[in-house]
Amino acid sequence: AQSVTQLGSHVSVSEGALVLLRCNYSSSVPPYLFWYVQYPNQGLQLLLKYTTGATLVKGINGFEAEFKKSETSFHLTKPSAHMSDAAEYFCAVSDHTGFQKLVFGTGTRLLVSP
Amino acid sequence: DAGVIQSPRHEVTEMGQEVTLRCKPISGHNSLFWYRQTMMRGLELLIYFNNNVPIDDSGMPEDRFSAKMPNASFSTLKIQPSEPRDSAVYFCASSLGEAKNIQYFGAGTRLSVL
Numbered sequence: 662a663q664s665v666t667q668l669g670s671h672v673s674v675s676e677g678a679l680v681l682l683r684c685n686y687s688s689s690v691p692p693y694l695f696w697y698v699q700y701p702n703q704g705l706q707l708l709l710k711y712t713t714g715a716t717l718v719k720g721i722n723g724f725e726a727e728f729k730k731s732e733t734s735f736h737l738t739k740p741s742a743h744m745s746d747a748a749e750y751f752c753a754v755s756d757h758t759g760f761q762k763l764v765f766g767t768g769t770r771l772l773v774s775p
Numbered sequence: 776d777a778g779v780i781q782s783p784r785h786e787v788t789e790m791g792q793e794v795t796l797r798c799k800p801i802s803g804h805n806s807l808f809w810y811r812q813t814m815m816r817g818l819e820l821l822i823y824f825n826n827n828v829p830i831d832d833s834g835m836p837e838d839r840f841s842a843k844m845p846n847a848s849f850s851t852l853k854i855q856p857s858e859p860r861d862s863a864v865y866f867c868a869s870s871l872g873e874a875k876n877i878q879y880f881g882a883g884t885r886l887s888v889l
Contacts, residue, residue, distance in 0.1 A: 693876055695876065702882065702883075703882050703883075704779070704866055704868070704879075704880025704881050704882050704883055705818075705866070705868075705878075705880045706879075706880065707877060707878070707879075710876075710877070751818065753876075755876040760823055760825065760830060760831060760875050761874075761875040761876040762820060762823070762831070762876075763820070763876050763878065765817060765818040766817075767817045768817065768818075
């Protein structure tokens with residue numbers, strides 16, 4: 662069964678600092694990997710995805726993630742945090758077959774202080 | 776583009792009452808998903824419809840839960856009778872074509888069962 666583990670339920674950064682949210686996956690087949698973001702009182706929205714090809718994936722709002730097979734990781738980064746980045750971030754994995762069920766991590770809440 | 780629309784946004788009910796949550800997917804999307812989000816269990820897939828047909832309902836917790844999709848533009852999730860442990864945020868999501876893991880979420884219904 663596929664799964665993802667997000668390290669740290671809360672991450673606090675100062676505005677302008679580097680954002681690093683960690684995600685490790687477990688999968689017996691090459692996975693599809695995703696980051697979704699949930700702003701307060703809203704549904705989740707796709708931030709970026711990795712399917713095949715280039716291992717460095719760029720998403721919206723200046724976020725990017727790198728697929729590292731050797732480390733089974735898909736960490737999310739942003740060079741400079743903005744107050745508007747404060748949200749909950751979910752890493753997710755799916756396979757290539759069937760209905761490509763998304764399996765979500767437990768989420769990491771990003772807090773940005775001025 | 777209206778996005779996925781869920782109603783009501785908030786529902787407060789008493790134990791034993793019937794609760795019906797509603798969802799209108801994005802026009803043209805052929806897959807619909809119902810999720811439940813709680814602090815304890817995170818984001819769980821309850822049921823998945825494809826072309827209005829339930830494909831996977833293995834996540835439905837028990838017989839008190841039922842879901843229908845009578846047409847391509849409407850789905851309901853019903854809980855009867857409701858219990859306090861059903862208190863959660865329920866999300867509906869839809870996707871287009873073969874990219875079932877690229878999902879668009881509604882804003883959710885926050886259910887409180889007293």
